[in-house]
Amino acid sequence: xxxxxxxxxxxxxxxxxxxxxxxxxxxxxxxxxxxxxxxxxxxxxxxxxxxxxxxxxxxxxxxxxxxxxxxxxxxxxxxxxxxxxxxxxxxxxxxxxxxxxxxxxxxxxxxxxxxxxxxxxxxxxxxxxxxxxxxxxxxxxxxxxxxxxxxxxxxxxxxxxxxxxxxxxxxxxxxxxxxxxxxxxxxxxxxxxxxxxxxxxxxxxxxxxxxxxxxxxxxxxxxxxxxxxxxxxxxxxxxxxxxxxxxxxxxxxxxxxxxxxxxxxxxxxxxxxxxxxxxxxxxxxxxxxxxxxxxxxxxxxxxxxxxxxxxxxxxxxxxxxxxxxxxxxxxxxxxxxxxxxxxxxxxxxxxxxxxxxxxxxxxxxxxxxxxxxxxxxxxxxxxxxxxxxxxxxxxxxxxxxxxxxxxxxxxxxxxxxxxxxxxxxxxxxxxxxxxxxxxxxxxxxxxxxxxxxxxxxxxxxxxxxxxxxxxxxxxxxxxxxxxxxxxxxxxxxxxxxxxxxxxxxxxxxxxxxxxxxxxxxxxxxxxxxx
Ligand code: SF4
Numbered sequence: 001x002x003x004x005x006x007x008x009x010x011x012x013x014x015x016x017x018x019x020x021x022x023x024x025x026x027x028x029x030x031x032x033x034x035x036x037x038x039x040x041x042x043x044x045x046x047x048x049x050x051x052x053x054x055x056x057x058x059x060x061x062x063x064x065x066x067x068x069x070x071x072x073x074x075x076x077x078x079x080x081x082x083x084x085x086x087x088x089x090x091x092x093x094x095x096x097x098x099x100x101x102x103x104x105x106x107x108x109x110x111x112x113x114x115x116x117x118x119x120x121x122x123x124x125x126x127x128x129x130x131x132x133x134x135x136x137x138x139x140x141x142x143x144x145x146x147x148x149x150x151x152x153x154x155x156x157x158x159x160x161x162x163x164x165x166x167x168x169x170x171x172x173x174x175x176x177x178x179x180x181x182x183x184x185x186x187x188x189x190x191x192x193x194x195x196x197x198x199x200x201x202x203x204x205x206x207x208x209x210x211x212x213x214x215x216x217x218x219x220x221x222x223x224x225x226x227x228x229x230x231x232x233x234x235x236x237x238x239x240x241x242x243x244x245x246x247x248x249x250x251x252x253x254x255x256x257x258x259x260x261x262x263x264x265x266x267x268x269x270x271x272x273x274x275x276x277x278x279x280x281x282x283x284x285x286x287x288x289x290x291x292x293x294x295x296x297x298x299x300x301x302x303x304x305x306x307x308x309x310x311x312x313x314x315x316x317x318x319x320x321x322x323x324x325x326x327x328x329x330x331x332x333x334x335x336x337x338x339x340x341x342x343x344x345x346x347x348x349x350x351x352x353x354x355x356x357x358x359x360x361x362x363x364x365x366x367x368x369x370x371x372x373x374x375x376x377x378x379x380x381x382x383x384x385x386x387x388x389x390x391x392x393x394x395x396x397x398x399x400x401x402x403x404x405x406x407x408x409x410x411x412x413x414x415x416x417x418x419x420x421x422x423x424x425x426x427x428x429x430x431x432x433x434x435x436x437x438x439x440x441x442x443x444x445x446x447x448x449x450x451x452x453x454x455x456x457x458x459x460x461x462x463x464x465x466x467x468x469x470x471x472x473x474x475x476x477x478x479x480x481x482x483x484x485x486x487x488x489x490x491x492x493x494x495x496x497x498x499x500x501x502x503x504x505x506x507x508x509x510x511x512x513x514x515x516x517x518x519x520x521x522x523x524x525x526x527x528x529x530x
Contacts, residue, residue, distance in 0.1 A: 001025075001199060002206045004213050004259060005097060005119065006060040008195035012123045019127060022046040022054075026069050027076070035076050042076035051077040052091060055134065058115075059095040064442035065435075066099070067107050071457040074110070081454060083112050083157060088140040092130075096122075099443075101183060102226055102394040103488040106442050106449035108156035112144060116152045116491055117184030118216075118231075120192040126150050141175075148177050152184035159490065161447060166470040168446060168485045180492040182530065183230075189216060190238045194245050200252060209257040209284060210249030214242055214272070218261035219516025220289075222314070223325045223507050224353065226393035227261050229495060232526045233518050234261075239268035246275045255282040255305075264288040270297055276304040287312060287351075290336040291328055298343035309340050312351035315359075316366030322510045323358050325503075330370065337377040346381035350374070354412045355390040355404035355436075357507060364412050368419030375426060385428040387416060389436035393443055394488045395495060397503035400480040403440040409433035440476045446487035449475070496525040 001007070013021035022044035027035060035042060041050040051057055057077075059070060071081060080086050083093065096115035100107070104114045115122050126147070133146035144155050158177035162170045173179045186192065196212040217231035249256035256276060260266065263285045276283045282305030290311050313333055315321045321328060340348070352367055367387075375383060389409050392401045413430050420426050438461060441449065448470070455464035465472050480486065482501050489497070506513060522528050 001201055002197060002204045002211060003060060003062060004195035004197065004211055005062070007198060008192070009058075009060065009096070009119050009123060011193070011198065012120065013127075016124060016127060018131060022049070024051055024057075024073075026073050032072070032076065041078045042073060052079055054091050056092045056094065056130070059093075059097070059111075061095050061097040061099045061107075064099050064106070064439055067442055067453055068457055070095075070107065070110065071453060075457075082109050084109070086112075086140075088138075088143075092140070092143065098227065098230060101491075102230055103443065103445075103491075104154060104156070105447045105487040106445040106453065108447045109450035111156065112140065113147065114154040114156070115184075116154050116181050117493075118186045119184070120186050122150070122152050122184050126153070145175055148175070151182050154181040154491070156447070166474060168487065171485070171490050173490075180490055183491055183493045185494065185526075186216075186235075189213075189235050190241060194237060194241060196245055196248070206257060208253045209255045210245075210252050211257040211259050212242065212245045212249065213237065213260055214258045214263055214266045214269075215260040218265075219518065220262065220327070221325050221503070221513055221515060223323075223397040223503055224314075224356065224390060224393070225261075226396055229395050229500075230493065231261055232495065232516070232524065234265075234516055236266060236268075239271055242268065242272060243275050246272055246281075247279070250276075250279045250281045254280075255284070257284045257286070259286050262289070264292045270300055273297075273300045273304045281305070286310075291332055293336045293339055295339055295343070298339055298345070302343045302345060307345065308347040308349055309345050310349040310351075311336075313370060314351060314353050315356060315363065316352070316368070316370045317363050319510060320356060320359060320363050320366070322512050323507050324353075324356060325507065325512050327512050327515075330373070333370070334373055334377045337374050341378045341381065346378075347384075348374070348378060348381065349384045349386065352385065352387050352416075353390045354387060354416075355409050355433075357390075357398060357401050358510075359404075361412070361415065364415040365419070367416055371420060371426065372423070375423065381425065383426045385416075385420070385426060386431075387413060387428060388431040389433050391436055391440050391443060394486070395493055395500070397500045397507055399444070399486065399500065400482070400484075400504060402479050403437060403476045404433075405477070406433040406437055409436070437472075437476055441472050444487070445475045492530075494526040494528075494530060499524045 010021055013019050024044045041052060043050050074081050092112050094113045094115060095111050096119050100114050101116050129147055129150055133143050137143035137146060147153050155177060158173060158175045160172045160174060161168060194212055197210055215236045217234040218228040219234040222228050246256050273283060287310045314324060314326055318330055392398050410433055420428060452464045452468050455467060503513060
């Protein structure tokens, strides 16, 4: 329920006079047992109607880790997994969200269609066509054919994939489907109401926080970051509208959370903070770029109740930060930390990635070294370190990279643990390299992954991975070449593949690339009218 995309689409749907949209979630484990014991099909929250009785079931999927949960929902709702096995009278099952907009292929066998890209403009256009097609179409195939012209619609059964040995050779569009599916973008964010947590519930992580989107897209170009690339170009929401949203948040909970890929670069940030301070409220930001901090804005942030600073150096050495295009020097980092400490902020959350392209063991020592220097600059307080393995993501310059060997990642984690184990006030958390491996498989896999998911749902990952053909390592562990057809190549995100490759080559040479210069720059292709 904290997902703003989910909430925005829920409100847009219910604002259409011919639509009723209800919510459904995967239940907690104890409730699942009860559903199974009583053989009750999964139902919606609002009217307790079984999911299988709706015209459409639409999933919002932000994370690949949820793919197994989708199968659990299908099971509980008593709906066959495979779209090819479902009857025309059964609901149309579709999905949108960032994970499927990057690469829907691993779950393409389970869905009738996907909504690729940003959802706001899609919703009413899609439902207008759906409504008239539903009356006339005799079969589900006819209904799907009628939906082809809606921009952003991807119907997996209308794309035939052929393989040469184990590599994708060709993807052929049939039934009049376009060869490339255009990912939808919202040109003017202000044309739609601000995604915000209009429904607040105690059952979520952000239960007391009124979240709102302030901007979309990040022009910094960090080369590992899917959220940065998929939401390009950077776009801001108008300040006047956001101030109204802040006031709504003040009335609801007194605490607002600003959300976006580059919140700290929002041009009206300080003005929004001042609105919070004037109303004696509290503020939280999803994360902050160190190089935008100065004494004045830190004081304002502090006065608006900002207690924990979340920052992401990502790599310990300057060399590796150049490889990933982070563009921040050690001196910048330490100067900003000193300012943070002087502003009275005592809690720091630091994000690092390990297993990055070109990384060596020396880069692990550099992480330890940098954290110790940050600790000194903080002069006390608490540092929480979050260390995550690098996961190659589609639509980024690192989409051709492999995931590092699990043993090697564990070894690297041990170096960091040992280097910091005697330090008071530093806590470390690590994402398990094995979890990262599965996440990689689900991020960069093709439609053959569907079988593995069904096996993993029935027998667990260990069994499923043993049986996989091609082997899981084929997807996760090898570096790909430019000419290899990637499973998500049929999606036109507006970013040219050649640009991403060029960026990858620059990364390998340790060359940085400047941030977006929206309005003047056309280098990645997104800002060219399509
Ligand atoms: S064309 Fe330039 S400004 Fe536009 S998104 Fe790409 S890099 Fe950024």
